[in-house]
Amino acid sequence: MSTASSSRLFLPVLAVLVLDLAGASAAAAQAMPDTENGRYALSSTSDGVLRLDTRTGAISTCSNSGAGWACYAVPDERAALEAEIGRLQADNEKLRKDLASRGPAVAGKTEEPMPKSDSLKKSEPKIVEGDRKIEIPLPSDRDMERMMSFLERAWKRLIEMANRVQKDVNGRI
Template identity: 35%
Template sequence: MRPVVLALGFALLPAMAFAQTAPGAPRDADAGRFTLRETPDGLLRLDGRTGQISLCNRQDGAFTCRLVADDRAALQAEIDRLKAENDALKRGGASALSRPGTDGQGLNLPSDQEVDRALSLAERIWRRFMGIMRETEQDQGRRL
């Protein structure tokens, strides 16, 4: 029974070490702030308030933690860029993005003349295709 109690005590020791707060700080404010997960390399500590992840190891009888590299800064920059683009769209509609220099990239939309020309071409192709289909049906009817 004693080895079981010792093993349980050693298993809980790292959690108790991380659960301690700074002297004078209220314990309730930090309750549940950190989440610990055991890994083959040590303990991962997730800060529930900031989202930072640290890898903690025991060295010389004390735990040391170092931040784990992540793409949080790059993701936050992309989120900020998308928010700014969204705000620009809400304020000025699609014209806000069609102007070069708004975001470093402008939409190159066709003019009304280019759209009319493309539709006219599509209509001519469709009419010619339908004419070929009618001729084919007439040829089929003559052969029967």
């Protein structure tokens, strides 16, 4: 081969090598996000990089998609909780002021809680001392509604069973 033909081959090969090196350096530049002169601390993860902003303390997850690196802020639960606590404290203060502006408390009010009574608890039969008779308390309206609801459901189920048995005997099932 002559030197002219070898130089013709060498120039395109050299151009391809230069372009490959330029592309490799550009790919290397895009391989990791810029740390901006030490502002960001980077830590590798399985799907990308965690980026800590050393000035603000914000954390972002960065990943390399087909279009390049993209970083998304990680939600700061502590900040959200502190904001909610602040809101609740402000609401509490507002309600205290509103309550204080309503005037003095009702006279005769006690700080003791009312005794709790269980509406479903059955009262004991009372014995009248003079006649020695036992008084049995009648069921409440709520108890009667519950009993009627139960009986209605039981009756419907009984009718449905009878209909199924009738169809089975007639051979329709």
